[in-house]
């Protein structure tokens with residue numbers, strides 16, 4: 001059995017940063033990664049550009065049963081410190097809308113490249129799938145899938161969540177935590193597309209609009225987000241939808257029935273759309289309704305909108321529309337509401353909601369149950385909004401864990 005002072009299970013964002021911190025402290029460290037290469041998921045982040053932190057990250061940007069825990073951890077390593085850490089490694093940064101930080105190179109691969117560069121061969125063991133973990137005197141015994149055994153005085157579980165399992169993070173890390181008696185809170189895919197209960201989605205699949213999406217439940221407005229919304233044959237996607245999905249998924253988990261209301265034309269405030277329709281239809285009363293809406297909304301949405309407004313035919317002349325029908329049309333275009341029947345599943349999700357219960361983790365990222373055991377990254381029951389917050393959590397929790405591992 002090989003002995004190590006520090007073992008990290010999982011060579012993703014959290015595991016790699018922790019390894020660099022530990023190596024810099026002068027202590028030996030090894031990362032065990034099941035894949036043939038480390039950091040597969042990093043390459044997929046930010047549409048290949050890696051939105052690696054957010055200058056404004058606070059506890060409000062995270063979902064967790066324990067917001068005080070999140071805050072205590074975040075306070076120990078700021079977004080500026082994340083930026084400086086990567087600047088030192090060579091990643092020049094740029095801040096884009098809503099505080100999102102990207103590498104100047106616009107390449108997620110550059111983030112992975114510089115992380116890998118900091119580690120030596122003896123720091124990374126690939127094709128090393130940790131199957132079992134148990135306590136022994138003074139540390140932990142790890143068994144790999146191929147039968148190899150390792151001993152670690154301190155161990156960091158940084159196995160990620162269940163989102164996009166093809167990257168290697170398929171949820172098996174929760175089992176390792178459970179083997180040591182840690183509780184796992186219920187898991188759900190998050191930052192994921194919403195599936196809607198609606199007919200005819202196939203016909204409008206692929207239509208994109210810049211609008212506002214509002215999550216509703218029990219007649220109340222829960223959350224509102226704006227940006228590009230994309231219709232798909234199962235429902236809707238796009239950045240505002242991903243933002244709503246965290247809360248929508250939680251509501252569905254509580255057997256609630258949330259819905260999403262879409263505003264196709266947020267440019268028109270109050271009754272401005274109704275006035276616009278009135279002028280439009282009475283200016284050219286001889287046009288069939290379906291034609292009279294061309295140029296206002298995406299053509300492919302027109303038949304669906306007319307039907308949803310309860311108007312029997314798009315062939316009706318625009319000038320013959322009643323005030324009631326015009327109002328129904330305006331309402332649909334600004335408040336088109338669909339029941340949400342669920343979220344898409346793990347392969348489509350960007351992050352996992354739920355994980356190792358934070359009630360059993362100190363703000364040092366140490367287990368409250370076992371000395372020398374630490375957690376970092378998505379495996380913990382903390383998930384962030386879309387916008388660089390999830391990688392930020394991975395770096396911060398890893399930096400905190402690493403600092404405490406080396407002082408043991």
Ligand SMILES: Cc1cc2nc3c(=O)[nH]c(=O)nc-3n(C[C@H](O)[C@H](O)[C@H](O)COP(=O)(O)OP(=O)(O)OC[C@H]3O[C@@H](n4cnc5c(N)ncnc54)[C@H](O)[C@@H]3O)c2cc1C
Pocket residue numbers: 009010011012013014015032033034035038039040041042044045046047050051052053128129130131158159160161163164167168169170172173349350351376377378379387388389390391392394
């Ligand atoms: C498509 C996509 C886009 C994203 N874009 C962004 C973005 O732009 N900004 C952002 O902030 N977040 C983004 N995220 C989320 C972010 O990538 C994750 O939250 C983050 O990578 C989590 O880091 P981690 O180290 O905890 O886990 P991971 O990066 O998932 O790494 C875990 C590693 O552990 C390994 N592993 C698992 N089990 C074992 C085992 N038993 N033995 C050995 N190794 C094991 C896995 O193979 C994996 O390499 C995105 C996610 C996806 C899927």
